[in-house]
Amino acid sequence: MHLTRADIQAEERIKRLNIINSISGIKPANLVGTIDGKGQTNLAIFSSAFHLGSNPALVGMILRPDHEVRRHTWENIKETGYYTLNHVHESFIQQAHYTSAKFEKEESEFAGVGLTEQYVEGFVAPLVAESKVKMGLKFEQSVPIEMNGTIMIIGSVEHLLIPDDAVDERGHLDLSQLGGVGISGLNSYYKLEKMAKFPYARKSELPDFS
């Protein structure tokens, strides 16, 4: 199947949405935890988080400020300046997925889907107790993407919580062991199975590919 720009544009809306949401490849499954100034918590699933830098430790995320559900996340981040990112695992993918239902602002998705708020002293935003890899982020910057009205949000890592035995001595995280998952498109969940680790690629140590 070869689709040109015009073919893509001519596709039925939902089909286009599904195809285009899949073509960049597997996406990480994270829950973003926030709180407003009155103490009302919010939890939302995001597949758009990405690594932005390790020194300082920065995580990026794309969001649509006008999205009827994700809007609360953005409002809370602006209000308090902090948010959390929590890995989704196999054990609670359905709960994580349903945080995307349209809860009212007065209802917390934590209670709505049965996940547990966890707090770190001195940090306002709620973590997800069920998640094994989670971090508290400080909102640093938003970058408007004028082409389509989305924004990129940049956060720096204030707190990082990981099980001791999930990280090896060089700092590699084993996502299979953690029951990590990925998302394709809007609603397909994939299990991760570690298959290979290669050394830093040196030209002088190139395998024979002929």
Place this chain on the structure above:
Amino acid sequence: MHLTRADIQAEERIKRLNIINSISGIKPANLVGTIDGKGQTNLAIFSSAFHLGSNPALVGMILRPDHEVRRHTWENIKETGYYTLNHVHESFIQQAHYTSAKFEKEESEFAGVGLTEQYVEGFVAPLVAESKVKMGLKFEQSVPIEMNGTIMIIGSVEHLLIPDDAVDERGHLDLSQLGGVGISGLNSYYKLEKMAKFPYARKSELPDFS
């Protein structure tokens, strides 16, 4: 393990790099194909591509303009205005990984690792023949991220090539069937196994999570 901002900062450089490169979760494995004005091709593995929007169809990617290897990709994109994104599959992860070795600009990574250039009529940048999901992108915009000197590159989809049987009638792509892979950190590769597909989440259809 609970690391604060100061603990992360105090970590040994390589360990910090590995940990922080892992914490956003699984990342997609893609090869970016480019060509310069003289016809010299380049191929580079990227784990930083992300979905940016479906109407118009936009894909984002983070790169470091000063990176000794990835620099050629950016130079070529600026020179010709086009590039390709090609999914990496299980069958060629080692070849894909070694595109990150330091090849000279006069050497093509395609030949260096044994992957095959493919062209679409009227589109200048090389696709990867071995890849089953691949696209030709038009460079639209670069967004500098001043906090750490990286840039976000935005491309719009000009061509999309997918096997007919890998997409269902609603436009969902089956990444397991395609042998798709994800990356954690800098060099760990994961196989993807489809485990669940949930409907669009409606509040009125919430499962019983109690």
